[in-house]
Amino acid sequence: EAGVTQFPSHSVIEKGQTVTLRCDPISGHDNLYWYRRVMGKEIKFLLHFVKESKQDESGMPNNRFLAERTGGTYSTLKVQPAELEDSGVYFCASSQFWSPLRNEQFFGPGTRLTVL
Amino acid sequence: DAKTTQPTSMDCAEGRAANLPCNHSTISGNEYVYWYRQIHSQGPQYIIHGLKNNETNEMASLIITEDRKSSTLILPHATLRDTAVYYCIVRSDPNYGGSQGNLIFGKGTKLSVKP
Numbered sequence: 001e002a003g004v005t006q007f008p009s010h011s012v013i014e015k016g017q018t019v020t021l022r023c024d025p026i027s028g029h030d031n032l033y034w035y036r037r038v039m040g041k042e043i044k045f046l047l048h049f050v051k052e053s054k055q056d057e058s059g060m061p062n063n064r065f066l067a068e069r070t071g072g073t074y075s076t077l078k079v080q081p082a083e084l085e086d087s088g089v090y091f092c093a094s095s096q097f098w099s100p101l102r103n104e105q106f107f108g109p110g111t112r113l114t115v116l
Numbered sequence: 117d118a119k120t121t122q123p124t125s126m127d128c129a130e131g132r133a134a135n136l137p138c139n140h141s142t143i144s145g146n147e148y149v150y151w152y153r154q155i156h157s158q159g160p161q162y163i164i165h166g167l168k169n170n171e172t173n174e175m176a177s178l179i180i181t182e183d184r185k186s187s188t189l190i191l192p193h194a195t196l197r198d199t200a201v202y203y204c205i206v207r208s209d210p211n212y213g214g215s216q217g218n219l220i221f222g223k224g225t226k227l228s229v230k231p
Contacts, residue, residue, distance in 0.1 A: 044221070059218065109159050
């Protein structure tokens, strides 16, 4: 069974440009999460989709970030315009259930974003 | 969600048991203890979780004290591939007024398994 995949693995862009990250969750997982780790900091939650609906977007840093999950399958995270402080590793995770009793989240390998 | 405290780093000899402690003294009754790890340059990986009973799976064992204020993750026979940062995370049940589905990562414990 394929795991969570993310594309691209690495992106280098200029400040002010736009970048779109893609995440394909494990098939059948309704829950999809975005996290990121910026330089020297801890991994931080960005948002949580249940199917195509945003369940929790409390971690989104500002309106330059837009996440979508049309059709409840793959998700995209767009950063427009990118700023230097957006550099870091963006992780996507998916889970079948959404209860602490059963909420093992499976993470992708991450996309390393470098904004110059 | 309750705050967790973990040692910054630990060393373990290859083949020996690695015991990683976590303090969660403010944990409440509906909060679960989860453990994840992140091997260098990879995404975090789920290891195990529990509420109050000890748990064991193919990767590790989780020992939770009777008062639930602390827990220990045990890797019974550590290998070099177990070198990683280990995160202890406490999560509450959203159905009982708890947080949502997100994981809150702290700094974790950097475990170095040495030959």
